[in-house]
Amino acid sequence: MTKIKVQPPKAKKVPKELIKHGDVRIDDYFWLNQREDQDVLDYLNAENDYYNQMTAHTKAFESKLFKEMKSRIKEDDESVPYKYNGYWYIVKYEKGKDYPIYSRKNGTLDGEEELLFDCNEMAKGHDYFRLVGLSISLDNTKVSFGVDTVGRRQYTIQIKNLLDNTIFPDTIENTTGSASWANDNQTLFYTKKDEETLRSHTIYRHVLGTKSSKDVIVFHEADDTFGVTVYKSKSRKYLIIACYSTLTNEYHILDANTPNEDFKLFQKRIRGLEYSISHYKDHFYIVTNKDGATNFKLMKAPEYKTNIEAWEDLIPHREHVLLEDIDIFKDYLVLSERTNGLNQIRIKKWDESIDYYLPFDNETYTAYTSTNVEFDTEILRFTYNALTSPSSIIDFNMATKTKTILKEQEVLGGKFDKSNYKSERLWATANDGEKIPISLVYRKDVKLGKSTPLLQYAYGAYGHTIDPYFSSVRLSLLDRGFVYAISHVRGGEYLGRKWYEEGKLLNKTNTFSDFIACSKYLIENKYTSSKHLYALGGSAGGLLIGAVVNMAPKLYNGVIAAVPFVDVLTTMLDDTIPLTTGEYDEWGNPNDKDFYNYIKSYSPYDNVSEQNYPHILVTTGLHDSQVQYWEPAKWVAKLRDKKIDKNLLLLKTNMKAGHGGASGRFEALKEDAEEYAFLLDLENIND
Known part of the structure; x- marks a missing residue:
C-alpha cells in the first residue's frame, strides 16, 4: 500500500448542547446537518478531494476491476418473460447501456414486440x-x-x-x-x-x-x-x-x-x-403471528366476515419452521418456509391430494418463489442460487413435478467455473452460548491460514435475512485469494422470528457481539487473522460496523461502512427526520429513558473514543433519504479528532445520489470497484 503525506480535512467544531432526561451531550459537528449550507458542501467536497488524493495510486487498478466486473455481465441481457393478463412482459438491457428497456408481446412470445419504456432515453x-x-x-x-x-x-x-x-x-x-x-x-x-x-x-x-x-x-x-x-x-x-x-x-x-x-x-x-392477506375464491388467507405464533401460521376467513373472531387455523404454528410467505394458485397453495436457516418451498393442492417439498441438496443455498402473477396455472416459477452457483430461474410443474431451467445467470469472460469454488456453513458461539451461522465461500486452491484475507459481511436488522447468494462481482475478491463470509447475526430472521426478536430493541447489542464472535471464530480456526480480517456493512449494517469498531477495533485490519446509520440517538430523538417515528419498534423510542440509555450505550457516534481504529472507508450520498448524509460525515469528523492511530480514514460522498448509490447498472459497479480496490490495496494486491 502506497502512503501519501496529505493532511486530512479538519471539520470545525461548533459545540451544540443536547439535553434529554437530564443527560447532556455535546455535539461538535451538529452543524453538518444543513444540506444547503456552503460550509457543509465545502467540507464534503474537501473530504472527497482527500479521498481522491489518498486513493490516486489505486485508480488504474479500480479501472481494471471495473472492466473485469463489467466483462462478466452479459450486457445485452434479457429477463425471462412472464405472462400477465394475456401479455408477456420482458425487461432487457442493451450493450453499453446503463438502464433497462421494458416491453411486452400480445398472446405469444412470437408476437410483435411493443416498447413500453426505454429508460436509457428517459434518463438523458x-x-x-x-x-x-x-x-x-x-x-x-x-x-x-x-x-x-x-x-x-x-x-x-x-x-x-x-x-x-x-x-x-x-x-x-x-x-x-x-x-x-x-x-x-x-x-x-x-x-x-x-x-x-x-x-x-x-x-x-x-x-x-x-x-x-x-x-x-x-x-x-x-x-x-x-x-x-x-x-x-x-x-x-x-x-x-x-x-x-x-x-x-x-x-x-x-x-x-x-x-x-x-x-x-x-x-x-x-x-x-402482524398479519398479511391473500384472496382466493370466497376466502382470505392470512399469514399471522396471532395467538403467540412467533414463527407465524396460516389462517383463513370468509370474505364477508374478516374480523379476527372469524379467523380459522389452516396450518398451525411450528416452533422450528418460519412461515415467510404464501403464493396462491387456482389449484395449489405454495408455502415459503425456513428451517434451520435454509429456504424450503412446500406445495399443497387445495383438495389435499398433494403435499410435498421441493428437494434442495446444497449445504447452504438460496431459493425463493419468483414472479407468479398468473392465477390459473400449474407452473410455479422460482429462483435458486448458492454462493458457488449462479442464479437460475426455474419453472416447476406442480402436477408432474418436472422442472425447466429457463435461464442460468451467465458469467462471461471465460474464466468462471463453479467447480473451482467451495462453500461451507460454520457455527460460531456467541457470548450467551447461541450458535451463530456463518456462510463461507472461497476458491478451492486458496490455502486457508493466518495470512488469508477474509471479508466478513452482515446486516442484522428489521428481520431482514441475508441469504447466501451468488455474486459475479465478488469473484474479483475470491480470485485474488479472499475468503468471503456472511455472518447470520441476530436481528435477521435466518433462524426464525426469535432470531430477530433477540437482535432488536433492548437486545440490539446481540447483533454486534454476534458479529464479533464470528470474527473471533474465524481467527481462532485459522481462516484468517486480525491482520487480514476485514468487515463490511451498509445502512443498518453500517451501524453494525460502527459499533464493532468501537467495541473490538483490534480484530480488523480494515472496514467499509456504506451509508451507515451511526448517529442513532440524535436521529431517533428527531421526529422530523425521514423514517424516524416508524423506527421506534426496531430501536426503541429514546424519549423513554431506558431506551435512551441503551441506545446511547452502543450508538457509534456517541461512543467514538481515543483509541486505535482499523483502516476505515465510509460512503454516503448527499440526497440519501434513508440515512442522512450528515450521520457518516459527523462520524468521520469525530473519528478524525479522537483516533490515535495513523490508519486510513476516508469519506466519499456521492453528491448526486441517495441511499442506493449510483442509478446505472455500470455506475454502481464503479462503486464496487472502489470498495474492492480499498480492501485489496490494504493487502498490497494491485493486479
Whole structure:
C-alpha cells in the first residue's frame, strides 16, 4: 500500500448542547446537518478531494476491476418473460447501456414486440434516474409509472397511453411511485409522502384526465409510526390498503369494481398483531403471528366476515419452521418456509391430494418463489442460487413435478467455473452460548491460514435475512485469494422470528457481539487473522460496523461502512427526520429513558473514543433519504479528532445520489470497484 503525506480535512467544531432526561451531550459537528449550507458542501467536497488524493495510486487498478466486473455481465441481457393478463412482459438491457428497456408481446412470445419504456432515453440529462411501479390497467391500454431523478425516493407518477404511446397530462408528485388501477380502467389509487419526513401516509383516488389537485383522499394514516401502501389482490377482485409498522399491521379492502365506494376495515390494528392477506375464491388467507405464533401460521376467513373472531387455523404454528410467505394458485397453495436457516418451498393442492417439498441438496443455498402473477396455472416459477452457483430461474410443474431451467445467470469472460469454488456453513458461539451461522465461500486452491484475507459481511436488522447468494462481482475478491463470509447475526430472521426478536430493541447489542464472535471464530480456526480480517456493512449494517469498531477495533485490519446509520440517538430523538417515528419498534423510542440509555450505550457516534481504529472507508450520498448524509460525515469528523492511530480514514460522498448509490447498472459497479480496490490495496494486491 502506497502512503501519501496529505493532511486530512479538519471539520470545525461548533459545540451544540443536547439535553434529554437530564443527560447532556455535546455535539461538535451538529452543524453538518444543513444540506444547503456552503460550509457543509465545502467540507464534503474537501473530504472527497482527500479521498481522491489518498486513493490516486489505486485508480488504474479500480479501472481494471471495473472492466473485469463489467466483462462478466452479459450486457445485452434479457429477463425471462412472464405472462400477465394475456401479455408477456420482458425487461432487457442493451450493450453499453446503463438502464433497462421494458416491453411486452400480445398472446405469444412470437408476437410483435411493443416498447413500453426505454429508460436509457428517459434518463438523458439526469445524473440519477430510476423508474418504478409499472402498473397495467385491466384492459391493457394504460400503464402508470413512477420516476425519481434525484435519488430521494420521491417519485412523480405519470400515465402512458399504450394505444398511441403518448403520455397523459396527469402528473402526481411526491409519491411512492407505485399505484393500482380499479377495474374500470379509469381510476387509480396511489400513496403520497410527507414532504419532510417522507413517511408514506395518505392514499388518494385519481380519475384519469383530472388534475391531481382534485384527487380524493380515501385514507390517511394519522399514527406517525405507521406507513401505508395500496395494491391489488392477485385475484384482481380487491384493492387493498396496507397499514404497517414494525410490529403491527392493518388492512382495508375494496371491491375493485366499485372504486367510488369506501374501503372496509379488514381487522383493526392490535399492537403486536402482524398479519398479511391473500384472496382466493370466497376466502382470505392470512399469514399471522396471532395467538403467540412467533414463527407465524396460516389462517383463513370468509370474505364477508374478516374480523379476527372469524379467523380459522389452516396450518398451525411450528416452533422450528418460519412461515415467510404464501403464493396462491387456482389449484395449489405454495408455502415459503425456513428451517434451520435454509429456504424450503412446500406445495399443497387445495383438495389435499398433494403435499410435498421441493428437494434442495446444497449445504447452504438460496431459493425463493419468483414472479407468479398468473392465477390459473400449474407452473410455479422460482429462483435458486448458492454462493458457488449462479442464479437460475426455474419453472416447476406442480402436477408432474418436472422442472425447466429457463435461464442460468451467465458469467462471461471465460474464466468462471463453479467447480473451482467451495462453500461451507460454520457455527460460531456467541457470548450467551447461541450458535451463530456463518456462510463461507472461497476458491478451492486458496490455502486457508493466518495470512488469508477474509471479508466478513452482515446486516442484522428489521428481520431482514441475508441469504447466501451468488455474486459475479465478488469473484474479483475470491480470485485474488479472499475468503468471503456472511455472518447470520441476530436481528435477521435466518433462524426464525426469535432470531430477530433477540437482535432488536433492548437486545440490539446481540447483533454486534454476534458479529464479533464470528470474527473471533474465524481467527481462532485459522481462516484468517486480525491482520487480514476485514468487515463490511451498509445502512443498518453500517451501524453494525460502527459499533464493532468501537467495541473490538483490534480484530480488523480494515472496514467499509456504506451509508451507515451511526448517529442513532440524535436521529431517533428527531421526529422530523425521514423514517424516524416508524423506527421506534426496531430501536426503541429514546424519549423513554431506558431506551435512551441503551441506545446511547452502543450508538457509534456517541461512543467514538481515543483509541486505535482499523483502516476505515465510509460512503454516503448527499440526497440519501434513508440515512442522512450528515450521520457518516459527523462520524468521520469525530473519528478524525479522537483516533490515535495513523490508519486510513476516508469519506466519499456521492453528491448526486441517495441511499442506493449510483442509478446505472455500470455506475454502481464503479462503486464496487472502489470498495474492492480499498480492501485489496490494504493487502498490497494491485493486479
